[in-house]
Amino acid sequence: MQTTLKQVAPLIPQLWKAGIVPFLHSSPAQGKSSLAKQLAEQFKLKVIDLRLTELDPTDLSGLPYFNNGKAEFMPFNTFPLQDTPIPEGYAGWLILLDEFNSANQGVMAAAYKLVLDRQVGQHKLHDKVAMIACGNLESDNAIVNPMSSALISRFAHFDINLNVDDWLEWASKAGIDYRITSYLSYRKANLYSFKPDATSPYASPRTWEMVSKVIKDSEEPSNLLVSSLIGDGIANEFVQYTKLYLNLPTLEEILKNPTGVKLSDDLSTRWATMSMVTHSITVDNHDKLSVFLRRFSSELQYCALREIKYRNPAVLAKVLDWVKELAHEVF
Structure with missing residues (x-):
């Protein structure tokens, strides 16, 4: 079975x-x-x-x-x-x-x-x-x-059978780099690219975990390095995605003006922004960051709460009104 x-x-x-x-x-x-x-x-x-x-x-x-x-x-x-x-x-x-x-x-x-x-x-x-x-x-x-x-x-x-949502839950709890979980939430098919006849590197739960280890301290991951682990095509796309983070509003800017910071019209950039904020949210700054996150679409809010639940569950108790609004989707 x-x-x-x-x-x-x-x-x-x-x-x-x-x-x-x-x-x-x-x-x-x-x-x-x-x-x-x-x-x-x-x-x-x-x-x-x-x-x-x-x-x-x-x-x-x-x-x-x-x-x-x-x-x-x-x-x-x-x-x-x-x-x-x-x-x-x-x-x-x-x-x-x-x-x-x-x-x-x-x-x-x-x-x-x-x-x-x-x-x-x-x-x-x-x-x-x-x-x-x-x-x-x-x-x-x-x-x-x-x-x-x-x-x-x-x-x-x-x-x-590999279940992407199960892996994303595990990855968030295990501290896998948030840029990876954000990218794979957006591009789920790229979690696993194994082909029986292929002889080149391929994306998989194991190799994404390896990628997380090598890019942990790098704002601009090396395309060559990532390609050596998960293959050229997906690596190119992922590295391009990580470059979005270089031009996002800073956490300090969001905390100063959570209702006024401009949201990008580009969906990929919104995903990246959401993941950056959920990675940084704590019990000390949740009040302003949750206000900012609630400006996103319902789908991105669901993803944000899910990430918070897995990466920093203590914050959930501080945003119960938000959780209740979306509980039927998150849980």
């Missing part, structure tokens, strides 16, 4: 409690491993990130050795066993089995024992170990190897 990462997130702890491993299937770079790491942070689990395509079967089963004339398997210290002390500050571990269905059959067979029996060789995993498996889609020209019916039946499978 197709779903989104936001819908799956609250279900995963229920599966862990029942001793079932979730398997997330999606196209590349849509945020599967990011979700796993968010859950690990939420439940104070130390992440053990395993790319199964890079492993040998012995990495999962251990190395054979003789013990009193019998062959046994000695596990690597990658895996927390029953006698492994829980690291300080954590409540357990999360083993992320990434690129699961791209691994060769030998590695998958070794992973079967890990998932089914919670064992590495003859050694039991620690009781406080949770697991998530992730894999790509054959339709994306990814290397995908068939899984046995026995292995398939050991997981709870979710086919993940």
